[in-house]
Structures are given as structure tokens and as C-alpha cells.
Amino acid sequence: xxxxxxxxxxxxxxxxxxxxxxxxxxxxxxxxxxxxxxxxxxxxxxxxxxxxxxxxxxxxxxxxxxxxxxxxxxxxxxxxxxxxxxxxxxxxxxxxxxxxxxxxxxxxxxxxxxxxxxxxxxxxxxxxxxxxxxxxxxxxxxxxxxxxxxxxxxxxxxxxxxxxxxxxxxxxxxxxxxxxxxxxxxxxxxxxxxxxxxxxxxxxxxxxxxxxxxxxxxxxxxxxxxxxxxxxxxxxxxxxxxxxxxxxxxxxxxxxxxxxxxxxxxxxxxxxxxxxxxxxxxxxxxxxxxxxxxxxxxxxxxxxxxx
Amino acid sequence: xxxxxxxxxxxxxxxxxxxxxxxxxxxxxxxxxxxxxxxxxxxxxxxxxxxxxxxxxxxxxxxxxxxxxxxxxxxxxxxxxxxxxxxxxxxxxxxxxxxxxxxxxxxxxxxxxxxxxxxxxxxxxxxxxxxxxxxxxxxxxxxxxxxxxxxxxxxxxxxxxxxxxxxxxxxxxxxxxxxxxxxxxxxxxxxxxxxxxxxxxxxxxxxxxxxxxxxxxxxxxxxxxxxxxxxxxxxxxxxxxxxxxxxxxxxxxxxxxxxx
Numbered sequence: 001x002x003x004x005x006x007x008x009x010x011x012x013x014x015x016x017x018x019x020x021x022x023x024x025x026x027x028x029x030x031x032x033x034x035x036x037x038x039x040x041x042x043x044x045x046x047x048x049x050x051x052x053x054x055x056x057x058x059x060x061x062x063x064x065x066x067x068x069x070x071x072x073x074x075x076x077x078x079x080x081x082x083x084x085x086x087x088x089x090x091x092x093x094x095x096x097x098x099x100x101x102x103x104x105x106x107x108x109x110x111x112x113x114x115x116x117x118x119x120x121x122x123x124x125x126x127x128x129x130x131x132x133x134x135x136x137x138x139x140x141x142x143x144x145x146x147x148x149x150x151x152x153x154x155x156x157x158x159x160x161x162x163x164x165x166x167x168x169x170x171x172x173x174x175x176x177x178x179x180x181x182x183x184x185x186x187x188x189x190x191x192x193x194x195x196x197x198x199x200x201x202x203x204x205x206x207x208x209x210x211x212x213x214x215x216x217x218x219x220x221x222x223x224x225x226x227x228x229x230x231x232x233x234x235x236x237x238x239x240x241x242x243x244x245x246x247x248x249x250x251x252x253x254x255x256x257x258x259x260x261x262x263x264x265x266x267x268x269x270x271x272x273x274x275x276x277x278x279x280x281x282x283x284x285x286x287x288x289x290x291x292x293x294x295x296x297x298x299x300x301x302x303x304x305x306x307x
Numbered sequence: 308x309x310x311x312x313x314x315x316x317x318x319x320x321x322x323x324x325x326x327x328x329x330x331x332x333x334x335x336x337x338x339x340x341x342x343x344x345x346x347x348x349x350x351x352x353x354x355x356x357x358x359x360x361x362x363x364x365x366x367x368x369x370x371x372x373x374x375x376x377x378x379x380x381x382x383x384x385x386x387x388x389x390x391x392x393x394x395x396x397x398x399x400x401x402x403x404x405x406x407x408x409x410x411x412x413x414x415x416x417x418x419x420x421x422x423x424x425x426x427x428x429x430x431x432x433x434x435x436x437x438x439x440x441x442x443x444x445x446x447x448x449x450x451x452x453x454x455x456x457x458x459x460x461x462x463x464x465x466x467x468x469x470x471x472x473x474x475x476x477x478x479x480x481x482x483x484x485x486x487x488x489x490x491x492x493x494x495x496x497x498x499x500x501x502x503x504x505x506x507x508x509x510x511x512x513x514x515x516x517x518x519x520x521x522x523x524x525x526x527x528x529x530x531x532x533x534x535x536x537x538x539x540x541x542x543x544x545x546x547x548x549x550x551x552x553x554x555x556x557x558x559x560x561x562x563x564x565x566x567x
Contacts, residue, residue: 002348002350003348004345004346004347004348004349004350004496004531006347006527006530006531006532006534006535006538007534007535007538009497009499009500010497011349011350011351059549059550059553060553062550062553062554062557063552063554064557066553066554066556066557066558066561067556067560067561068557069557070557070558070561071561112397112399112400115399116397224554224557227553228550228553228554229550231546231549231550231553232543232546232547232549233546234546235538235542235543235545235547235549236542236546237542239538239539239545240538241538241545241546243534243538243545243548243549243552244347246549246552246553247552247556250552250553250556250557251556254556254557254559254560254561255560255564257557257560258560258561258564290398291398291399292396292397292398293398294393294398295391295398297466298390298391298392298462299388299389299390299391299459299463299465299466300388300389300391300400300466301387301466301467302386302387302389303384303385303386303387
């Protein structure tokens with residue numbers, strides 16, 4: 001069944017869009033990530049223009065992270081003060097990210113920057129996660145206790161001033177790295193057009209030592225707020241949010257996120273991190289191949305936007 | 308845009324400098340639809356053009372001498388064509404050309420191959436056919452101008468053709484009788500909205516003897532129109548509505564799927 005998308009200006013199969021929303025929603029609910037780094041390339045592959053894809057995906061991510069955040073709220077696995085502090089850093093980061101985005105676009109180097117950042121970020125983050133989680137699984141196999149939060153292994157981050165206690169996560173850390181992480185996520189999200197959940201989750205786990213269970217809910221709150229505001233900003237400035245496309249993605253996405261969240265609860269933290277690491281690494285490699293393999297067609301067309 | 312006059316426009320001014328035959332032919336054309344609606348079920352469309360050839364003298368047209376070329380030009384667009392090049396092992400958009408005011412859609416329909424209708428000079432002068440259409444390009448901060456513009460032109464035409472937006476059909480016009488013809492204009496689902504200029508040219512023995520313009524409008528209607536116009540005119544409200552829709556959808560799903 002085909003439906004014509006009013007902003008993207010092309011017809012798509014409703015069931016294909018629902019299915020894509022469902023699959024990405026499942027992954028996003030399972031790992032507490034937005035899934036933008038999966039959905040945006042999928043939409044572009046369908047023929048949606050990259051600008052419309054990025055703008056529309058932000059509303060889809062908002063919907064699936066909202067449904068996920070509510071489930072986690074009920075399970076009391078959201079650290080509200082931590083989310084608030086991350087958000088404060090995130091807003092500053094988004095503002096500087098938008099500035100860089102505009103600058104790069106004006107000198108014509110936006111595409112390559114986005115491509116390279118995808119490869120570097122996804123490759124490094126995915127690789128580190130795979131290595132770490134495989135080690136953790138091996139340790140568990142050998143019968144040693146799984147100890148993610150090693151109380152003795154304090155890094156320099158724990159020596160920073162302005163320490164705050166986050167009760168629900170059970171951590172006592174400085175506000176500086178929390179604001180810093182929020183800033184990085186906001187910055188990267190604005191430049192690359194992603195929610196940044198796949199970066200936020202490992203950062204919270206490895207740098208702040210937030211336990212896996214509160215990490216996901218907290219990350220979802222942050223994603224929800226940033227993506228909802230991104231939707232409004234994209235719609236107000238570029239008029240590129242396709243509400244019809246967004247609606248079908250959302251319906252699939254929220255249903256998928258519910259099942260994903262349940263599946264995520266049943267899998268142990270290490271395995272969850274290994275799966276997410278492999279997924280992130282795979283997408284990173286895919287982008288890497290796109291950049292290095294000889295392209296099928298050397299030429300691409302792009303309508304010049306007015307203004 | 309719909310003027311009944313369109314249907315019976317005379318092509319008096321369309322006669323070229325080449326000396327026309329003594330008898331002046333006139334072209335009368337009509338479209339099956341002048342306005343094509345893009346609704347939520349739009350998946351491409353087809354518009355049929357009918358035309359007749361009339362002779363002033365009242366004598367019957369000569370059999371087999373006439374050739375028809377129908378050109379349909381969609382709203383003009385400025386498009387950048389990028390060419391990738393390997394730099395430090397990475398393929399990146401290295402060179403680009405800007406095609407100013409290129410037709411977003413172009414169809415050239417004829418009753419037999421263009422080369423058989425008239426000579427190359429005339430085709431070039433009339434900009435008839437994909438090989439002859441003028442596509443002015445300019446450099447857009449390209450690092451080096453070592454590629455001829457022809458490469459970009461060819462790539463542009465190929466990409467447009469792959470999307471069904473540029474088409475040249477040498478059997479696109481069918482003569483029903485020696486003086487009556489029909490041409491079907493295929494509009495793929497991707498066609499941009501706007502006004503499409505149509506021109507029908509009549510050739511006899513390789514000479515252009517008459518031409519007549521017409522127009523076609525493709526527009527969004529109903530819900531599609533509502534969504535795209537509110538996105539354009541009330542961006543902030545539209546964005547807020549989209550964000551609210553996202554939050555409500557998320558909330559609704561969590562209520563529906565609540566187990567505890």
C-alpha cells in the first residue's frame with residue numbers, strides 16, 4: 001500500500017515504513033538509544049532527501065524515547081538530577097554544534113565531516129564496547145564476579161571538584177564531567193543529526209560509572225528533550241519535518257520500543273553492551289566502506305536550496 | 308492557468324525563418340487533464356495529449372509527410388552535480404557544477420527518431436531532444452577545472468533519466484489518422500509540483516512549419532496540501548504539533564502496553 005509523503009515528495013510503502021519503525025524502535029528500547037544513526041541512513045536509502053530524513057527522524061526518536069522513558073519511569077530507573085545536569089550541558093553543546101554545522105555548510109565541507117565523524121565515532125565507540133564487554137563476559141565465564149564499578153579504581157575524573165551525589169544511580173561525582181558529557185552529546189547531535197544515545201550510554205557507564213540499569217532510562221529522558229526541541233527547531237527553520245512519514249515511523253517505533261525495553265531487561269548488562277557495540281561497529285564499518293570503496297556512481301545530484 | 312484558449316491556440320508565430328511551404332498548417336491540441344492532483348494515493352500519472360493538423364487551403368494533408376515532436380518542460384530548478392574523487396583513500400565530493408534553471412522534468416516525445424525528422428543543425432537550433440537541450444552550468448568553488456563540462460552534462464542526464472524525470476521516446480507520438488495524433492506524457496511519482504510547459508512542434512520534410520504551446524499544472528491537494536502549506540507557513544506551530552504528536556504517541560503506547 002503506497003502513500004505519498006507531502007514534504008519528502010515521494011510515495012512510499014506504508015508497511016515498509018511501519019516495519020522500519022518497528023525494527024529501529026525495538027533496538028532503541030533495548031539499548032536506550034534513539035536509533036537515529038540507523039534510521040537516518042535507512043530513509044536516505046529509500047530516496048528521502050538527507051535533510052528531510054534528519055529532520056523527520058528527530059520526531060521519530062522523540063516518540064520512541066518518550067514511550068521508553070515512561071516505562072523506565074515506572075520501574076524507577078531514571079536518575080532525574082543526573083538527566084537535568086546532562087541536559088544543561090547538552091543545550092550549550094547544541095548551540096555550538098548548530099554554529100559549526102552552519103559554518104561547515106557554508107564552506108561546502110559538511111558531507112565529508114559527517115561521514116568521517118560517523119566512521120570515527122562509531123568505529124571507536126563500537127570497538128571499545130565490544131572489547132570491554134567481551135572481557136567482562138570472559139571474566140564471568142571464569143567464575144570471577146562481574147564488577148563493573150570497581151570502587152578502588154578511581155580515575156582523575158573522580159578527583160574533580162564540585163562533587164554531587166546522585167542517589168538513584170548511587171554515584172558521587174563532580175558536576176564538571178557530567179556537564180562536559182552533556183555538552184559533547186549536544187554538540188555531536190547537532191552536527192551529525194543524531195540523538196547521541198549510543199555515545200551517551202557508554203560515556204555514562206565508563207566515565208561516570210553509572211550502573212547499566214539507570215543508564216538507559218536517564219539517557220532516554222535526555223534524548224526525548226533534545227529530539228523534541230530539535231523537531232521544533234527543524235520545522236521552524238527549514239520546514240523539512242514530514243509529519244506523515246514521522247507518524248508512520250512513530251507508530252512502528254513506539255510499539256517496537258516497548259518490546260525492546262522488555263527484551264533488554266532480560267539480557268545481562270555485558271551481553272547488552274556487546275550487542276550494542278557490535279551494532280555500532282557494523283554501522284561504522286558500513287560508513288567506512290562507503291567512504292573508501294569506489295562508488296557505483298561517481299556523480300550525485302542535489303537541488304540547490306533557496307537562500 | 309486553465310484558459311480554454313489553451314486548447315485551440317494557433318501557432319501563427321511559430322513559423323521559423325526557413326521558408327515555409329505555401330500552405331500554412333495549423334496545430335490544434337488538447338490535454339486529457341490540465342491539472343494533475345497529487346493526493347496521498349498519488350503514484351505517478353499519465354496525461355494524454357491529442358492533436359490535429361489543419362490546412363488553411365482546405366486540401367487534405369499529404370500522407371506520411373508530417374512529423375510531431377512534443378516537449379514537456381517541468382518547473383526549473385537549480386541543481387548541483389557533484390563528482391566524487393579519491394583523496395587520501397577517501398571518496399569525497401571533489402568537483403561540482405551548478406546547473407542553473409535546469410528543467411526538473413523533461414519529456415521529448417516524437418513519432419519517429421529525432422534524427423529522422425530533421426537534420427542535426429535544426430535540432431540544435433530548436434534545442435530539441437536530450438542531446439540538444441541547453442543546460443547552462445557554472446563552476447561552484449571547484450578546486451580544479453580539469454574535467455570538461457560535457458562529463459557533468461552526461462552524468463546529469465543519466466541521473467535524471469534513471470529517475471524517469473528525463474525521457475526521450477521516439478515512439479511517444481502515435482498518428483491515429485494522417486492528420487490526428489496522440490501522445491501520452493508519463494509523469495513518475497517523483498515529479499515536482501508546479502507548471503509544466505508543453506510545446507508541440509509540427510515538421511514537414513524536415514522543416515518546422517508550426518508550433519503550439521500548452522500548459523499542465525501539477526499541484527498538491529487535500530491533506531497533502533494542508534500538511535505542506537502549514538509546514539511552509541506556520542513552521543513553529545507545525546513543529547510544536549509534530550513534537551506533541553511524538554510525545555502523545557509515546558505516552559499512548561506505554562499506556563496500551565502497560566502490564567503492571
